[in-house]
Amino acid sequence: MDESSLSAATRAPVSTDQLDGLVTVLHLVRSGQARTRPELARLSGMGRGAVTQRVAELMDSGLLVESELGRSTGGRPPRELAVRAEAGLVLVAPLGATHLAAGVTDLTGRVLDFVVEPGDIAAGPDATLARLEQLFDQLLSRTTVPEAPIYGIGVGLPGPVEFASGTPVSPPIMPGWDGYPVRARLSERHDVPVWVDNDVNLMALGELRVGAARNQQDVIYVKVGTGIGAGLISSGRLHRGTQGAAGDIGHARVDAASGIVCRCGNVGCLEALAGGAALSRDGTVAAAEGRSEFLGRMLAAGQPIAAADVAVAAEHGDPVAVELLSRSGQLVGETVATLVNFFNPSLVLLGGGVALAGDMILASVRETVYRRSLPLATRELRIERSTLTPDPALSGAAHMVLDELFSRQRLGRWLPVGSPSGYPEIAEEPAA
Numbered sequence: 001m002d003e004s005s006l007s008a009a010t011r012a013p014v015s016t017d018q019l020d021g022l023v024t025v026l027h028l029v030r031s032g033q034a035r036t037r038p039e040l041a042r043l044s045g046m047g048r049g050a051v052t053q054r055v056a057e058l059m060d061s062g063l064l065v066e067s068e069l070g071r072s073t074g075g076r077p078p079r080e081l082a083v084r085a086e087a088g089l090v091l092v093a094p095l096g097a098t099h100l101a102a103g104v105t106d107l108t109g110r111v112l113d114f115v116v117e118p119g120d121i122a123a124g125p126d127a128t129l130a131r132l133e134q135l136f137d138q139l140l141s142r143t144t145v146p147e148a149p150i151y152g153i154g155v156g157l158p159g160p161v162e163f164a165s166g167t168p169v170s171p172p173i174m175p176g177w178d179g180y181p182v183r184a185r186l187s188e189r190h191d192v193p194v195w196v197d198n199d200v201n202l203m204a205l206g207e208l209r210v211g212a213a214r215n216q217q218d219v220i221y222v223k224v225g226t227g228i229g230a231g232l233i234s235s236g237r238l239h240r241g242t243q244g245a246a247g248d249i250g251h252a253r254v255d256a257a258s259g260i261v262c263r264c265g266n267v268g269c270l271e272a273l274a275g276g277a278a279l280s281r282d283g284t285v286a287a288a289e290g291r292s293e294f295l296g297r298m299l300a301a302g303q304p305i306a307a308a309d310v311a312v313a314a315e316h317g318d319p320v321a322v323e324l325l326s327r328s329g330q331l332v333g334e335t336v337a338t339l340v341n342f343f344n345p346s347l348v349l350l351g352g353g354v355a356l357a358g359d360m361i362l363a364s365v366r367e368t369v370y371r372r373s374l375p376l377a378t379r380e381l382r383i384e385r386s387t388l389t390p391d392p393a394l395s396g397a398a399h400m401v402l403d404e405l406f407s408r409q410r411l412g413r414w415l416p417v418g419s420p421s422g423y424p425e426i427a428e429e430p431a432a
């Protein structure tokens with residue numbers, strides 16, 4: 001937003017000190033660390049008067065509300081502050097390699113409604129985003145708070161995304177998406193700011209805010225789906241790296257001698273040997289060669305063999321399927337062990353369709369990581385499955401948008417005009 005659009009402001013522009021206070025108050029209330037004015041004063045180091053002022057401004061703006069009833073301790077009960085959830089909506093869309101999810105959340109990031117359907121990201125951006133726009137329209141037509149403005153849109157993509165511009169960059173499994181202006185397309189249609197990130201980053205962020213990684217400082221989220229990737233939480237924050245590529249472990253070379261060519265064009269990538277596409281490929285070969293009775297029956301019936309089928313075969317005790325999954329878990333585990341030694345997290349979360357199909361991959365990853373990591377690095381390490389359903393990236397995408405909107409860098413650009421709706425340029429990096 002430039003200075004001229006601020007002239008349409010309905011409230012006075014925000015001074016620097018005031019902005020710092022507003023951002024701090026919002027952060028402490030959103031994170032649940034503070035619920036009352038005395039708690040805000042204690043945690044922020046701001047004076048009581050300043051806290052009262054900032055809270056009043058945020059209540060005037062419709063972003064905070066206070067409840068009538070606080071916990072009574074005998075005297076006058078303190079009034080509890082909260083984000084006014086229904087003040088606005090966030091549209092979210094974590095897109096996977098083989099599915100499309102779309103949802104709508106409130107201003108606390110709570111998912112109000114969502115749809116998930118099969119979808120091939122390789123169909124390209126036009127087909128995929130056109131379908132996504134239909135899903136957004138469906139969700140908005142049935143929302144229970146139709147009068148609430150849309151505050152922003154958060155999209156996840158199964159490939160590398162330059163976070164500042166919201167642009168996919170040379171994504172290996174997404175033909176046609178390289179450099180596609182996802183942000184511009186969606187912000188033009190809805191006239192709101194749009195942020196785009198890698199899907200695994202959003203899964204990690206979702207688990208950090210509302211899932212198993214809540215209150216953890218250092219976490220690695222590993223997705224084993226069609227592809228493989230990781231999201232990093234460092235010191236309680238999502239670590240995207242300089243461009244947004246942090247955690248892209250799927251194309252680490254784990255076995256050059258395998259000769260297996262990855263979709264990225266390199267040989268021996270982790271994803272090409274251990275991801276869902278690899279399980280499907282190796283399961284099909286085993287079936288064709290008569291090494292797996294279970295998968296052989298599927299192949300004979302003309303059914304394609306997916307990674308999920310290999311997991312089902314393993315649950316039925318098919319030895320080849322067990323071998324394939326345990327090898328996949330071992331390869332993922334070896335890479336994760338390197339990350340554990342390097343990064344020393346307290347928690348590794350395993351998610352993605354392949355990792356969550358049965359217990360075998362989790363068991364194999366655990367066994368490998370504990371065996372291959374330094375004792376000090378695993379002393380308090382837990383390795384668990386991701387449990388947020390249907391997709392932690394739905395919550396993650398909402399929190400990405402809310403974190404950006406309520407950041408020091410952006411809050412002052414829209415608060416004077418009431419809401420970020422109608423100001424898509426807020427998502428762009430402000431000129432230095």
Ligand SMILES: [Zn+2]
Pocket residue numbers: 250251262263264265266269271272
């Ligand atoms: Zn690769």
